[in-house]
Amino acid sequence: xxxxxxxxxxxxxxxxxxxxxxxxxxxxxxxxxxxxxxxxxxxxxxxxxxxxxxxxxxxxxxxxxxxxxxxxxxxxxxxxxxxxxxxxxxxxxxxxxxxxxxxxxxxxxxxxxxxxxxxxxxxxxxxxxxxxxxxxxxxxxxxxxxxxxxxxxxxxxxxxxxxxxxxxxxxxxxxxxxxxxxxxxxxxxxxxxxxxxxxxxxxxxxxxxxxxxxxxxxxxxxxxxxxxxxxxxxxxxxxxxxxxxxxxxxxxxxxxxxxxxxxxxxxxxxxxxxxxxxxxx
Amino acid sequence: xxxxxxxxxxxxxxxxxxxxxxxxxxxxxxxxxxxxxxxxxxxxxxxxxxxxxxxxxxxxxxxxxxxxxxxxxxxxxxxxxxxxxxxxxxxxxxxxxxxxxxxxxxxxxxxxxxxxxxxxxxxxxxxxxxxxxxxxxxxxxxxxxxxxxxxxxxxxxxxxxxxxxxxxxxxxxxxxxxxxxxxxxxxxxxxxxxxxxxxxxxxxxxxxxxxxxxxxxxxxxxxxxxxxxxxxxxxxxxxxxxxxxxxxxxxxxxxxxxxxxxxxxxxxxxxxxxxxxxxxxxxxxxxxxxxxxxxxxxxxxxxxxxxxxxxxxxxxxxxxxx
Numbered sequence: 001x002x003x004x005x006x007x008x009x010x011x012x013x014x015x016x017x018x019x020x021x022x023x024x025x026x027x028x029x030x031x032x033x034x035x036x037x038x039x040x041x042x043x044x045x046x047x048x049x050x051x052x053x054x055x056x057x058x059x060x061x062x063x064x065x066x067x068x069x070x071x072x073x074x075x076x077x078x079x080x081x082x083x084x085x086x087x088x089x090x091x092x093x094x095x096x097x098x099x100x101x102x103x104x105x106x107x108x109x110x111x112x113x114x115x116x117x118x119x120x121x122x123x124x125x126x127x128x129x130x131x132x133x134x135x136x137x138x139x140x141x142x143x144x145x146x147x148x149x150x151x152x153x154x155x156x157x158x159x160x161x162x163x164x165x166x167x168x169x170x171x172x173x174x175x176x177x178x179x180x181x182x183x184x185x186x187x188x189x190x191x192x193x194x195x196x197x198x199x200x201x202x203x204x205x206x207x208x209x210x211x212x213x214x215x216x217x218x219x220x221x222x223x224x225x226x227x228x229x230x231x232x233x234x235x236x237x238x239x240x241x242x243x244x245x246x247x248x249x250x251x252x253x254x255x256x257x258x259x260x261x262x263x264x265x266x267x268x269x270x271x272x273x274x275x276x277x278x279x280x281x
Numbered sequence: 282x283x284x285x286x287x288x289x290x291x292x293x294x295x296x297x298x299x300x301x302x303x304x305x306x307x308x309x310x311x312x313x314x315x316x317x318x319x320x321x322x323x324x325x326x327x328x329x330x331x332x333x334x335x336x337x338x339x340x341x342x343x344x345x346x347x348x349x350x351x352x353x354x355x356x357x358x359x360x361x362x363x364x365x366x367x368x369x370x371x372x373x374x375x376x377x378x379x380x381x382x383x384x385x386x387x388x389x390x391x392x393x394x395x396x397x398x399x400x401x402x403x404x405x406x407x408x409x410x411x412x413x414x415x416x417x418x419x420x421x422x423x424x425x426x427x428x429x430x431x432x433x434x435x436x437x438x439x440x441x442x443x444x445x446x447x448x449x450x451x452x453x454x455x456x457x458x459x460x461x462x463x464x465x466x467x468x469x470x471x472x473x474x475x476x477x478x479x480x481x482x483x484x485x486x487x488x489x490x491x492x493x494x495x496x497x498x499x500x501x502x503x504x505x506x507x508x509x510x511x512x513x514x515x516x517x518x519x520x521x522x523x524x525x526x527x528x529x530x531x532x533x534x535x536x537x538x539x540x541x542x543x544x545x546x547x548x549x550x551x552x553x554x555x556x557x558x559x560x561x562x563x564x565x566x567x568x569x570x571x572x573x574x575x576x577x578x579x580x581x582x583x584x585x586x587x588x589x590x591x592x593x594x595x596x597x598x599x600x601x602x603x
Binding site for chain 1: 299300302311320376386413467495496517520526554581586
């Protein structure tokens with residue numbers, strides 16, 4: 001065989017393999033979604049959203065778990081959101097070139113990919129041990145700590161997209177920097193920052209590991225923030241590993257609910273970003 | 282702003298005060314990020330101290346894990362964490378590389394975006410979903426079709442044969458690695474794609490101009506240029522695999538032992554913590570589990586820090602070359 005044929009063949013083979021690799025990746029996404037739909041839809045009914053988690057063998061729903069997940073996610077974002085946005089503001093505006101900002105960016109990136117179970121242990125030491133019992137508020141704080149790095153990062157990126165000319169114009173009008181940030185930069189970057197919040201919600205609403213030893217779980221309805229609270233991920237974890245068919249069915253339905261909400265959130269966030277002027281992807 | 286600001290000194294003082302307050306608030310929030318990392322490290326050390334003081338270095342070197350006699354060693358979970366992550370990367374790197382190549386060099390424009398988004402959605406699926414899927418779908422398939430074949434074909438071989446012996450449990454180290462691989466593929470692929478896109482077109486065009494094939498351009502121009510970033514992306518995936526909890530907990534079998542076979546159940550640091558923490562009775566047991574957490578923190582922190590450092594240098598180079 002001539003050298004040219006070998007080179008051509010290698011080229012075609014390598015490129016075909018890269019297509020195969022992509023097909024493998026897409027196959028697993030499809031397989032996971034299909035399994036979720038197949039098993040989850042079977043249990044989808046009104047009682048899923050109106051009844052509490054049942055004891056083994058009797059029928060029930062996921063109302064208390066859905067409620068708990070929503071409550072803890074909302075509190076988590078309510079804590080992590082403002083703090084993350086302020087920190088992102090510092091990195092993008094006041095401390096853009098400060099030496100400490102480089103350190104903070106680096107540490108924030110590390111936190112962004114830190115294992116969530118470690119955050120759970122940290123909150124356990126910080127709150128659960130002090131309070132003496134598991135609680136919903138501890139779970140919410142754990143989620144806030146996981147959400148914060150996401151929000152810091154996206155806020156900084158989005159504020160950096162605001163044209164320098166707009167900032168200069170405001171400064172030239174005699175505005176102090178805080179006024180420029182609140183009245184010019186934030187409104188200009190609003191949809192981008194909201195996207196960051198959406199991504200953070202998507203990130204924390206499926207988190208299981210940090211809730212295992214902070215919020216724990218609750219078989220019953222509870223709206224007491226200083227008591228253990230049911231939540232979808234931990235219910236899925238416990239029910240899926242149980243030997244009872246009705247619990248396993250609820251786990252699948254819960255998994256479907258979580259995944260669909262997260263995918264909708266992520267896609268929405270992407271659509272918002274791509275409609276931004278200067279937005280990437 | 283109105284002209285009052287320039288005239289009224291009280292108004293100007295109010296403005297300056299608000300400026301100081303707002304600036305301090307943003308600085309405090311930014312410093313909180315540093316405080317958090319410090320707090321995590323400190324609290325893990327404090328929590329792990331009783332176990333570390335009791336077992337000393339033996340905590341790191343012993344395989345035993347017995348809550349009844351209060352004897353704890355971290356060797357089995359550390360081994361499990363390292364082995365599953367290593368295997369996961371072995372499976373994930375070629376696939377991720379292929380996806381990144383496909384997305385940057387091969388795919389027609391109309392296909393680029395949907396496929397890219399699909400891969401990113403795979404990254405957004407929460408890990409517990411991978412876990413439940415791995416347990417109910419993947420493990421039975423591996424048990425019935427893949428593992429018997431591995432045992433039959435690879436089992437009798439010298440050296441690597443030991444890795445594929447014993448009964449096909451379905452759940453175990455190999456299955457956990459497989460699920461981990463699927464989880465980290467989108468992360469590694471996304472970073473690699475971004476890195477490949479930083480390769481200047483001029484370089485690639487020079488390659489084509491010399492008569493190179495697409496593959497030769499990729500292998501001899503793109504890859505050498507993007508090497509640092511690729512390694513950074515791989516290490517980011519490694520950090521993810523090391524700390525991954527739920528996906529592994531479902532399928533690893535939670536057995537505190539170091540088996541030579543990849544088909545046998547094992548455990549990882551995060552799976553041990555997730556399985557046992559809420560039920561741990563006794564200070565030494567809890568403290569040993571937190572000790573495992575501290576080890577995990579140390580391992581992942583070094584890997585992630587190294588990865589971020591590499592990617593940061595790359596970003597700076599990309600900025601300066603623009």
